Amino acid sequence: MLGASTLALLLVVTLVVVKATQRDTGSWQLAGEEFAADPVARSDGRDQELRSVASVGRLTVAVGGERSVLGYRAVFLVSPDGGRTFASARVRTPSGEPAPLDDVPSFVAGSPAGWTALGRSVAGGTVVWTSPDGRIWTRQPDQAGQPFAAQDRVRALTRYAQGFIATGGTTAKGDHSDTAPVVWLSQDGRSWRRVTGWQLHPPAKGTLEFTEVAAVSGAIVLRGVAEKGAEVTWRSVDAAATWQEFVPPKPKDSKGLRLAATAGALHVIRQVKDGAKLYSSADGQEWTEGPALEAPGLESVQGLAGEGGALTASVVTDRRLDLLASKDGAAWAPAGSLALLEGREVTGLSSVEGGAVITGRDTGGDDVNALLAVRDTAGGEIPAKISGLVVPDKSVTALAQRGGTVMAVGSTNGDASVWLSSDGRSWRRAKGGTLARPGTQRLHGVTAGDAGWLAVGADTTGRPMVVTSQDGTDWIQADREEIFAADEDTPVTAHATVSGPGGYVVVGDSGDSAITWHSTDLKTWERGAGASGDNLEGAPTTRRWMRSVAAGQFGFVAAGGVTDPEAYGGVFVRRPTVWASPDGRKWILTRLPLPTGVNEGWLTHIVAKDDLLVASGTAVVADGARTWSLTYLSSDGGRTWQAVELPAETGQNVTVTAMTVTSKGVLVAGTVGRPRDVMLWSTRDGRSWSRSRPSGLGANGPGDQLLTAVTAAGGSLIGVGANAAGGEDQPTLLVRPDE
Known part of the structure; x- marks a missing residue:
């Protein structure tokens, strides 16, 4: 059993790895019909x-x-x-x-x-x-985006006389407290040129970021926000060759500004006491006042759009978005409305020949739905x-097996779902019953022990999902107990679970802190605690989170990450972290050193085979543009750790997605490249690894594919995942010999 006195300092050692590439065997298939959805589902999920x-x-x-x-x-x-x-x-x-x-x-x-x-x-x-x-x-290709630097932020895009123009801001500090303006120009929409600093005239004074742009002929107008919310407007009358600061017509006591262009003019709207006023210009220099916009109860002008000779304005009035239309700016007429329901966010407005189109999202229901309204x-x-x-959602995220039964968990149509199988090939859906609850849910983990089955996940109410079953068919909500309750403003998520000689453990996060629960019988539960004050407890600058947990004679070891505000001059860097507990009650945190060339990393999976522990996750390599696998090995039940590099093609993005213990050792599943293909790594002792590049539907080929879970059962390896070929995605199933 692990204790504070037995945990040694960790030393990162790159181990010798045997790189052996081979083709994988096994039966891969699309499994949308095997993992059936609930026939009475409430939403797409x-x-x-x-x-x-x-x-x-x-x-x-x-x-x-x-x-x-x-x-x-x-x-x-x-x-x-x-x-x-x-x-x-x-x-x-x-x-x-x-x-x-x-x-x-x-x-x-x-x-x-x-x-x-x-x-x-x-x-x-x-x-x-x-x-x-x-x-x-x-x-x-990614090279097309290189004129947009990593610290840039695009805020607006439109066409102009010579192609397309985008605008926004850039930051040297990384938090946009020092934002400076940027303009990007393109003749064909594919090749872009970045314009900033002295190339913009006049240069910005203090912070400034442009959020709107409108253009007609050679005239372009930019609207931005400077320090303390001050409005700044720039203009170019020579197709973005030079810029001048100017102030569009601004009547007394007016506020706000919206920009748009029609085929022959630039237009600005300013809000006034009793409505809004329109001003138009053919060249960006001489402006004329147009008809006033009148809407009873007008609170603000939300948007302005133009196409051809028509303008459409959207204004907020008492929980409603009213549209007003004008042909050539000559007069305004009501053009419909849209209820501003709770949770509704409007993100776009377009004036189209024959009406107007509004886009956004609705967040007030069981799940988030796209908003597309046409008038x-x-x-x-x-x-x-x-x-x-x-x-529609149909996701299989975790597997477990016991006594000849294999269980898969995940979600369909936004409801937590469970499927059962005796051979890994044919599956039946468990009863919904206590799994369905308000909002959307998904089960992330499942395990089986002497007291029965345990599945965990999260829902949109902010409480963790913790459900138990004796037979895998009928389920009981253990999370109704007060010990699983979340604070009003602190959502709690259960990410993983495991069973072992010491009972059952559930791990996850609660706001900025890691959180654990322990039970020996699935009836009584207790909350875990840190061996010292900051082992589990985090803060906005020192977050802690757990994503996986393993069990054995050593007790329990969880894997995840922490943010380190002391690394790299105060930038909050994610660090791979393990927690050890002899009994699931008291936890000791240990940060693992990052290998050379890795900027930051975190752990997502951990498994144990006797005293051999393998933990894997994601590393961000030195150039910041690629991710790589980050893997550590412990051969003594979590007392000491060493780093190991999983063999993969140089230069490709690598992500670990699942792990399991097999009859011969440990199997790691991941993805390589972009779009992603499945890669498998296996080891007997954690020191020598072989890799295989599977082939078949659901393993490689067009689109993205991955394995989300793998388990060994009845002499077979069973894997579940997803395939996104053809613009859609559905579950995949792998069954192959465990050898």
Whole structure:
């Protein structure tokens, strides 16, 4: 058993690794039918959003995405008929392959000559998409985003006379407390040029970030926010060659400013006491006042959009978004409204030939849903028909086995789900019963011991999910006990569980702190504590979190990470961390040293085979642009640790996704490359490793694929995961001999 006096200082040693590449054998299949959904599900169970929208004539493109167990799926919706019907556009790489996941498009702009979109990758860096017609999109290589530096932030995008212009800000400190303005220019939407510092005239005084841009002919207007919220406006009348600070018409006691352009003019709206005033200019220099906007109860001007000769303004009035339309700025007429329900966020407005399109997200229901509202020129609601936006949730996240039964847990349509199998090939769904509760839920971990089955996860109420079962079919909510209660403003999540000689342990996080629970019989529970004050307790600058836990004769060892405010001159760096406990009650924290060339890292998985412990996670390598596997070995039950490098192709992103103990040792599953393919590593003793690159549907090929869980049962290795080929994703199943 581990105690404080037996835990040695850790020494990182790079071990000799035998690199052996081989093809994997086994049966891979798509398993959407095997892991059946609840026939009476309440929702699709996934979060969707639309972040931006733009129109050219009657052609409209809205961009956003959907989150799943595989990652973030970028979505481009295109409508050829003014928003009456939308379909999911094809998004591909230059070679014609499906685009990788985890890219988030945030801005879109179009012209008769072509379209462009900008966003960010979850892994970091700006992503560029282009389209000749808005219907088929190409995700450009990462090099296209290099003019957008890591410290830059894009805030607006539009077309201008010579192509496309984006604007925003950059920061040297990293927190945008020193924001300076940036402009990016492109003739074709693919190749961009960054303009900053002395190249912008006049240079910014103090902090400044531009948040809006509008352009017509050679004239461009930028609106930004400077120190203490001061409004700053810049103008170029020579197609972005030079810039001057100027103040658009500003009547007394007016506030706010919104920009837009139509085919022949720039337009600005300022809010006044009884409504709003419109000013227009053909050249950005001479401005004329147009008709006033009148909306009873107007609280603020939310947006302004133009297309062709038409303008659309959106104004907030008493929990409602009212639209006003104007043809050539000659007069304003009501153009419909949208209820501002609780949790509704409006992110985009586009004036389209025949009406207007509004995008955003609705967060007030069981899950987050995309907002797409269309109004005709008379203000009538057009029920848009959408194809390809929603892919219902069906995620399998963890496996366990005991007594000839294999159990899989995860979620379908936003409800926690359990499936059972005797051979790993045919699966039946357990009863829903106590698993379903308000909001969305997902089970993250499952284990079995002498007292029965235990599954854990999280729901959107902020409480952990902790459910138990004797037979795997009927479940009891253990988390109703007060010991699992969360503070009102501190959500609690249970990430993993394990059973061993010392009973059952559940680990997770509570706000900025790590949290554990222990039980010997699945009936009575107690909360774990740190051996000292900061072993589990964290703060915003010193966070602690646990993601996995292993058990054995040594007791329990959990794996996760902490933030270290002392590393690299005060930057909060994530550090790989293990916690040891002899009984699941008192925990000792130990930070593991980072290997040479690694900026930061954290652990996501840990398993134990007798006294052999293997913990793996993610390392951010020195260039900051790639992730690598981060693996540590303990051969003495967690007393001492050594670092080991899993063999993989140099230069590729590597992520560990699952681990298990086999009859011969330890198996690690992960992904390599982008889009991601499955890679397997195996070891008998933790010192010598072999790798295999599986082939087959669900292992490699077009799109992203991964294994989320693996277990050994009845002489077989059983794996579950997901495959995203073809723009959708569904569960995958692997069954192969345990050898």
